[in-house]
Amino acid sequence: MSAFKPQSIRWRADRAVLLVHGIGDASGAGPAAFPTTQLADALGDDADKVAVYTLNYDFINDWAVRKTNLAAGIDVLGKAIGVKFDNAELATTLAKYCGDVLWPVLHLDTRMAVRDAYMAQLQQIVLDCGEAALARGHDPLGYRVSIVAHSLGCFHTYEALHAAVREPEYRLQPGTDLTQLESVVLMASPVQLIRSVAGDIGVLVPDKGALATMAPSGLSLPAQKFGRKDVPATRHFVSVTGTQDPVGGHLFGKRTDWGCMSIHGQRTEIVTQTLLGDPVQSLKLALASGGGAGAMVGGAVQDPHSWTAYVNSKAGLLRELLA
């Protein structure tokens, strides 16, 4: 069996949330890479009632980097970027995370491996939910599961949900398997950005048909065709992005059509942001931390991509959806 073990939690109440990490070394930082403290603050008295799962997939990217010797390529890319930024450390960081973004798009095995890890975690959550409900004599369908993803985690979430509704193999079809999620919150989603960039290099992208991000019909809310109706993968699909966050599709305070995810039926929440300090330093911090804990340094630098800051600024929304 795989070294990856999906997290299993005994539910204290009737709800759970899965936090999905974005770019950044979540493996190295461990639980600290996830804004669990901020989430608990947002949920207040209900925090104890929510089972919090976390998922990162850096280890799979690391396999691919080693297997294909991408490190050598990253060095070359880092040097090229370094010329532009005049900052070798930032260049290397940028190059590594460019690789993290590109792998799932260009490398089929990596894409499918990340998906299987994601599905295994969702399947484990369904089992934990069933166990908890049956143990109490409750109806498992009355229990609620939500996902809060950040950055590249939004891309994997978007792809995983589309695969879940499309592929019976995963046993996660919302209509057939009754596994509809309560809510999905995508923070700083690069899905539209990846769609735009991958569209430009489309000829290089293998098995485009299996990438929901590149669907010819455009981005869509994942839903299973069940009989005569569409059963959405989630009851609430929310996109949160900041006005200074380029990953979320805003540049210098303005929304960009090529970068900002806008799906018919999604609820959009915009966080007004003001940049403080050195923007390059902000970017480096964001990449190094994946936007998790430590993305802000004494308040002197505001990281527009910080997951922590998103959770803090949207505490009310999270309480509304998760508590």
Next chain:
Amino acid sequence: MSAHRAGPTPAPLRRFQRTTARAFVLRTLAFAFACTVPQHALAQVADTATVPRPVVTVFADTLTVGHYCAVVRDAMSRDAVQRVLADNLPLVEAKAGKVCDPRVAPLLLRSLTGRGAVSLAAVARQRQKAYSEVAAARLDTAMRTLRPFLRGRDVQPTINSALGDSAAQVFRAVLDAPALYFTAAALDRSLERLSRYERKLGLQSPKLNAVEVLLNYSAQRWVPGFAPSVTRGPSPFELIASYVPTYATVQNRKATAVSASEFGVRGYLFGDNWGKDGRAGILKPAYWSIGALVASDRNGALAWPWDGRTRTGAFVGWGELKIGYVPGRTSSVMVTRQMQFIPFVF
């Protein structure tokens, strides 16, 4: 991996069996069963009702497709339920008919995932073990189709009021138990696929050079059998096109280095018993390889294979150990170990 593979119970399923509901639920269910389904179908459940065991384990050990059928038939006999099913009633009845096939009634719910033993009664009746696998696949489909119609949010209030609280609780548990079992089996399969990816991409797998990266990228796109699949995971095959300066042979009673180019295919061994570490890895490696070998007649480390007279032979690999043979006037058997000297190059 087959969805109905026989074999030892994997960890997620075992854990699932261990940690589900407790005895009070079982007693409630047993009592409620006694009120809602025929007595002959409940004999086994009643026998176990005094033993504090997780409810799903009890379902798996004792409940059969016949019990499932009885619960479904009972719900569908209610006028209110028939009314709310409306246009879907014919489909639901057709699927219920498959679940209620008397030939599969003795099958244990647990056996539907292929991991539990089929009951002796079932085997005796059918006199062929393979029947249970075919039946399980059909029952899986039928139960999967039935569940959303009978457990969906639209119909559940009607079921609850038609059956009453206790019986509705039993109804939910019986319909959900196999669904959770099938989810546990799907989790096993996800982890199995992930372990295959790990074997092919992980720390123990051979690194690829630039040419191999491009070749395998192309093969995955355009050559059947090289792309990963949703159900099977990664392809076991990988193309080899590498320059190997580390072959060694004995010539004139002296050990001599030989440089060669390899063109072939590597096959990964995905079974649980393969991919061992250390000495065990010699017998049970993670991969094999086979292909053509091109070497120059001028031996030596870092010699160009097409320099001078080129000799073409073959190589086979078993894990990291590779043996090559090139025929000709100075024919030789060569050995080497799988390694990469210069990242991205060879």
